[in-house]
Amino acid sequence: MQFAILIKSDPNQSPAVRSALMFTRAALEAGHSIQRVFFYQGAVTTASDMLSPPQNEERVGELWSELAAKYELELVVCIAAAQRRGVWSEAEAGRLGYKAHNLRADYSISGLGQLIEASIESDRLVSFG
Amino acid sequence: MATKKIMYINRATPHGGITAKESLDVVLISAAFDQDVALAFIDDGVYQLLKGQQPEKSGSRNVAKSFAALGDYDVRKVYVEQESLAERGLSEADLVDLRHENPEDDYRDTASIRLISREKLARLFSRQDVLFNF
Amino acid sequence: MAILHTINQSPDAGDQLRACLSRAMPDSAVILYEDGVYAALDKIAQRPNIELQKLDCKLYAVRDDCEARGLQETALCKKVKLIDYPEFVELVTRYDVVQAWS
Numbered sequence: 604m605q606f607a608i609l610i611k612s613d614p615n616q617s618p619a620v621r622s623a624l625m626f627t628r629a630a631l632e633a634g635h636s637i638q639r640v641f642f643y644q645g646a647v648t649t650a651s652d653m654l655s656p657p658q659n660e661e662r663v664g665e666l667w668s669e670l671a672a673k674y675e676l677e678l679v680v681c682i683a684a685a686q687r688r689g690v691w692s693e694a695e696a697g698r699l700g701y702k703a704h705n706l707r708a709d710y711s712i713s714g715l716g717q718l719i720e721a722s723i724e725s726d727r728l729v730s731f732g
Numbered sequence: 733m734a735t736k737k738i739m740y741i742n743r744a745t746p747h748g749g750i751t752a753k754e755s756l757d758v759v760l761i762s763a764a765f766d767q768d769v770a771l772a773f774i775d776d777g778v779y780q781l782l783k784g785q786q787p788e789k790s791g792s793r794n795v796a797k798s799f800a801a802l803g804d805y806d807v808r809k810v811y812v813e814q815e816s817l818a819e820r821g822l823s824e825a826d827l828v829d830l831r832h833e834n835p836e837d838d839y840r841d842t843a844s845i846r847l848i849s850r851e852k853l854a855r856l857f858s859r860q861d862v863l864f865n866f
Numbered sequence: 867m868a869i870l871h872t873i874n875q876s877p878d879a880g881d882q883l884r885a886c887l888s889r890a891m892p893d894s895a896v897i898l899y900e901d902g903v904y905a906a907l908d909k910i911a912q913r914p915n916i917e918l919q920k921l922d923c924k925l926y927a928v929r930d931d932c933e934a935r936g937l938q939e940t941a942l943c944k945k946v947k948l949i950d951y952p953e954f955v956e957l958v959t960r961y962d963v964v965q966a967w968s
Contacts, residue, residue: 604959606958609864611968617874617900618900619874619900622874622899622900625930625951626951626954626955628951629950629951629952629954629955630955632952633952633955633956635955635959643754643758644751644754683754683757684754687750714761715757715758715761716761716764716765718758718761719738719758719761719762719765719767720765722736722738722862722864723734723736723738723765723767723862724734726959727958727959727963727964728862728863728864728964729958729964729966730864730865730964730966730968731874731966732874732968741965743885743967743968774885775881775885850888850889853889854889854890854891855891857869857889857963857965858867858868858869858891858893858894858962858963859867860963861963862963863869863963863964863965863966865965865966865967865968866968
């Protein structure tokens, strides 16, 4: 079966980003496929490579990167939600004249159409947060 | 692309955060995909449709006003749960009047809001292919 | 068509559980995860406005989330079945649509 994953909550406010990771890993290990992982609302901050939690804390953004590399997952961050919360790709930051950009290399920034498309093309939408 | 039944279940208050706004953004984008889209307003979500909101007084965006555009995006099914209204002392007369041109009735100007009981709406949830919650 | 409901909020932190229970149908199932697992505590589950033991539908809680929060299996409502993530995935495939309350 093919799943679309939607994550909505800020990783500092809720464990949703981690729960979604556990679900996605279990689905892939069971032989299912993931159409796309879409980060919306507060969850977009997961994609920032400027987050610096204390050393002894789990870095869930990196865990997603590792899982994505292993299974060639598509991690997509909503552009509008990301800009609202200060997550910028190099291209978008340059276009709007910001000096810094912080989108993790393994994530891409795109529009909400990617979420709708994923929900239509997959067998189940599973939302977290 | 297959046509799916997609329902957006709205439970958030309109001015307690940007959830209502970010929900509406998804709804409007989904209209471009030519799917069978419906909205449901339950619990505190019914406040989103209250008439007479003055969001500028709290610096927030007028979500109720944005809903007026739904008809233009071919979003014609807006379900409001009767019990959620009644529990808040509200009735249909307290809600904004959303309209659309009904293609099944010679594009007649038609009300989009449909009041529905909790039980019937719960059954409608189970007949959807995709449920979004905001 | 049957629904799989998911709840991730403590019943004292918000109304997710109440919203779900007032609309869950007998052919549906409910998964408690993250802070949602606190509802599985027998004392909470027995509250008059919750009464999980009287629920018609199936009820699950994610074991890791219970253990992370120090909830002992013996303190949980007997109706709740503990599951791991592979079983969570399996349940999603068995039900027609997921209703993730938020």
